[in-house]
Amino acid sequence: MARHETDLERRPDPDALLALVGQEGKGRLRVFLGAAPGVGKTYAMLSRARAAKASGCDVVIGLVETHGRSETEALVEGLEVLPRRSIDYRGRTLEEFDIDAALARKPQTILVDELAHTNAPDSRHPKRWLDVNELLSAGVDVWTTLNIQHLESLADVVTRITGVAVRETVPDRLLADAHDVILVDITPDELLERLSQGKVYVTDMAARARQNFFIPRNLIALRELALRRTAERVDDEMVDLLRQSAIEGPWATSERLLVLVGPGSSGERLVRTAARLASGLNASWIALYIERAIGESQSAEDVKNVDQTLRLAEMLGAEVERRISEDMVGEALKIARQGNITQILVGRSRANFPARLWRPSLASELVRRSANIPVLVEIAEEIEPPRPQRKKIDGASLRFGVAAAVLLVAVTVGAGVLLERWLPPLNFVTIFLLPVLICAARFGLWPAIVAALLSFLAEDYFFIDPRYTFTISEPYEFITLIVSLVVAVVTGMLASRLRDHSSAMRQRAEAAQSLFEFSRKVAGASELDEVLWSAATHAQKTLGIKSVAFLIPEERELAIRAAWPPIDRLDPGESVAARWALDKNEVAGWRTGTLPNVRFQFRPLATSRGVVAVAGVEPKLTDEPFDAQQERMLTAILEQAAIAIDRSLLVKESVRTAALEESERLRTTLLASLSHDLRTPLAAITGAVTSLRQLGDKMAEADRADLLISIEEEAGRLARFVGNLLEMSRIESGALHPRKDLVDVAEVVRATIARCKKVFPNWRPTTSLSPDLPPIRGDANLLGQVLFNLLDNAHKYGAEGNVIVHARRDGGTLVLTVTDEGPGIKPTDLTRVFEKFYRGGRPDGRKAGTGLGLSICKGLVEAMGGTIEAQSPAIKKRGTRMILRFPCERQAAAAPQK
The missing domain is CATH 3.40.50.620 (HUPs)
Incomplete structure (x- = not known):
């Protein structure tokens, strides 16, 4: 037991193993880290690349900056160098790393110098380290160089040390996730010697650098930062290895x-x-x-x-x-x-x-x-920023509010003068609170403060002795005035704050109502296009942005399925950004790290099943980000849209699944029918032919005749079965085009009865045809086939009873019925009998036929413009009646009325 517990305690750390598994399939990053330019990072990288090339590794130079150093340029010779991409920018031609060429070449290892470099405008990524990330995701090993001052978390420290602002940075996690970090280190004295020899910069630049950046204290501080960061990196690697190997140790509590x-x-x-x-x-x-x-x-x-x-x-x-x-x-x-x-x-x-x-x-x-x-x-000079400013109103609104304050105070003074004549002495402090409250509630804080000051002066001038002067005779009156002013100002501030509360609550209620209406709209939408158009129009109108577009992946391509205002297509850069958002599940485009210069910001709409769509949002002002309210509303709308899109796709998939299940059921039924209805007659024919071949001369004439009749009957059965399959395939494919001739129904009935007598010699169905049967428009051959299938069914299921074929005219409709005296059909099966492969039972309890006959009849009748239905019981609580109705030919229907 103790041993088992010890094994459990020493098992590898799951998080460490998951982190290790997460690196599978990705390329490995090797960073050559230095304290400053000129320490030999590129030289060390190229030296190792040549050694790897000599050992058989596929090494390619994606981009290396030699800065004119002859020793470095000599190391480039013999290595494959990818061509750079030329970009025209402000009349200059810039040479940049071509990531598409690198992905197309996809070597085992690629060298990309200067990881913190900023790419030229219109590049796929604004920073080179983003290009490196894409290469790593594609499974390519990348070797690169980096100076310690370019780490994002150290940028401000380096600025304080050197006095030089660091503008190009890379995130610390890139260094933390690197597979190898190789510190390229030399002493400050050696670096200064290299600088003086022109091995870092040309002569003029070297002189300026020695005065500004390359001074001993800066180089010592940068070297310390590089050594410390490398030591932390080694310590992290050791901890990871110990955890992966289940080696015990006093691990610190997670902070x-x-x-x-x-x-x-x-x-x-x-x-x-x-x-x-x-x-x-x-x-x-x-x-x-x-x-x-x-x-x-x-x-x-x-x-x-x-x-x-x-x-x-x-x-x-x-x-x-x-x-x-x-x-x-x-x-x-x-x-x-x-x-x-x-x-x-x-x-x-x-x-x-x-x-x-x-x-x-x-x-x-x-x-x-x-x-x-x-x-x-x-503790710093300015850590906490100034408080957010209160809402500002425009000058016109402020002037209008101040004018309203003056008017309200004047009205209050007039009302006080009138009331003073008719009523006992009044408390004017209370009266003058009224304009302050009105201004605060209607116009905001500053008009309320103006109203408070005017009320203070008006009360002193008009209602405190000596009147019509600003002189105050009694000390208590001065105190009363000061208190009234403070009360008025505080009351105005509270009322203004209440007004702001009400305004904010109203805005949030409007936002909540907008989201509720949108969710209700998309909840009632079942079609994908309806959901997308609702989301696009609602987002564009609610957020006040320029345009919104929704793209759906269709056959490995992104197609614009809805956009408001409508747009036809995206330009190449926008298409790449949209594809990036879909494939990487990351925001791309405007104000992001991937193609930030395109007009749209593309956001993936992700659900539990992955990214189901991409939303492109085009802002009205490209220089300003979305404010907090817009961001919240946009996020909520896109999340609701993602859920609705996912639901629509699930409904579509469920319909497709149901169709596949139905197809599978029909296929299984067809195979079962084929295995029986083809094998049985084939077995009978094969047996009869074998008997005739082996015993033909020894058999009696009557026996040979019976075998030939059996062969003929079974062959006819096979022909009818194959014919039924062909007719059903024609009906379902829409290839059936019946003729529209005038058809004499009575003649078709007589011909079909004659055909039945040949197939079933001992069976005699009864006919009852009205003498005034009008012709119909249709196909005589198809009508005959329908009638023969109905008679065939009546023969199978009629229990040797009589079968009646009746035809009559009912107004403008011709009614044709086939009635048998069999056991009938259950009420629940009256509609199912027309389904494919549905087979009812014979009187002897066995299944008969393929279940295609009535389905074919329904298809043929409807193709000729008629209807068919089953009725049971038909005669004396027994039997089944098949009722066909066809519209009479118009001229024939109108003739008897003349």
Whole structure:
């Protein structure tokens, strides 16, 4: 027992094994990491590439920058180099890495220099590391170079150390997920010597670099960062290996970090700090943005800052969340407790003392209310951004509100003067609250404050002695006026806040009503096109965006199935972005990392079955992102559309499945029928022929005649069976085109009875034909076949009773019936008898025929414009009557009325 428990405790870590399995099928990334340009990263990469080439590895150079260094250029010789892609940009020709050529060549290993490089406009990806990601996903091993200052989480640290802003960065997770990280290191003195010898830059550039970037303290700091990051990488690799090998050790408890970001420009610095802290703790982390629910709005710049900050956090490996709450501290602590957060990171406020008294800073409130969760406060020059601005009204609205305040105060003064003459002394403080409340509720805060100030002055001037001056004689009156002013201002602020609450609630109610109407609309839509058109029109009109298009994968291609306003096709770049969203289940296009210059942003609509569609959204303003309200509404609409699309596809698949099941059932029935109805007559014919061949001369004449009759009957049975199959195939394929001749029904009945006497010599059906039968329009041969099939059925199931064929005229319709005296048909089977392969029982209990006869009759009768139905019981609570109705020929039907 103890041994079993020990084995369980030492089993490999499941998460480590899953991470290892997740790398299968992908290419391996090898990063040559250096502290600064010129340390020899490209040289080291090419040296190893030549060695790999000599050992038989398929190595190709996708892109290598030699910067004119002769030693590096010599290493390129002998290696296959892919041609670069030329791009015309502002009158210049740029040479870029051709990812399509690399994917088409698909070598075992490809060299792509300068991982942090920014691609030229109109490239598939804005950054080269995204090209590398696509190569890795395609199963190609990639070798690349990277300087430590280009890591996203270290960009701000490098800027503070060197004074040079780092503009080209790569996410830290790329280095963390790399299969190999090779540190290319030389001392700062050696690097400076290489710089002075012209092995890093040409002479002029080298002189400028030595003055700005290549100074000893910068190089030492960068070298330390590179060594530390490489050491952390080695430590992570060791931990992964120990976990995968089930080697025991004191593993630290998992840490989880929560960072609170705002719309200010310093949010990116806070996110990078959180990324470094999470990396050092081996912790997962959440970037949280909380928008105040009521009374405050954000400028376009604030929305842009939030979007960029959260996008950076996501790129650095964070889980991103957006929330709306009036109590920001309470919402943050709620998420922290639900997510098992161990540390909270927040920026320090730089607000002045009066502002902190009016509204405590977020950091201080978190520290006060966080209880047992540690709060880390980042100290910097500007960490916490200014508070979001309140809603702004335009100048015309403000002027109108102020004019209304003046008018309302004037009316209140007039009313006070009149009331003072007729009523006892009044409390004018209460009266002058009325215009303040009206202005706050109708026009907002600033008109309410103007009304409060005017009320203060008007009360002093018109109603406090000495009147018609601003002089106050008694101290208590001054205090009363000050209190009335404060009460008016506070009342106006509260009323304005209530107005903002009402406005926000109205907007949310409208959004909820819009979503409800959309969900009800798509819930009632069964067809896929109806769902798509509803989603496109609703999203475009509700969100106020330029256009919306829905694309559905059809036969390995994406087809526009609905768009509003309608569009015919996408340009090549948009098609590539849409395909990327479908294949990778990632957002592509406008303001993303994949083809950001196209006009649409393509979002995959994913369900539990995968991506079912792609939605393309074209904004009205390409320079600004969607605001929070638009983003929420768009996400909700697309999620509802994805569910509705998935439901429509499931309905379509269920119909297809039902058809396949029915086809399979019919196929099984047909095979069973063929196995019986073909094998039985063939066996009889084969037996008779064998008997005649072997015993023909020894058999009596009568016996030979019986065998020949048997052969003839069974051959006829086979012919009828094959004929029925052919007729059914013609009916179902639509290849049956009956003639439209004048048909004498009485003549067809007599010919069919004569045919039956030949097939069944001992059977004599009875006919009863009206003498005034009119002709019908149809095909005499097909009508004869229908009548013969009905008589054949009556012979099989009529229990040797009499069969009556009756024809009469009923107004403008000719009625033809075939009635037998058999056991009849059950009421539940009266409609089923016309189904394919349905077979009723004979009087002796055996199944007879193939079950195609009545189905063929129905098809032929309807092809000639008639109807057929079964009636049972027919005579004396027994028997079955088949009733055929055909429209009479018009001229013949009208003749007797003359």
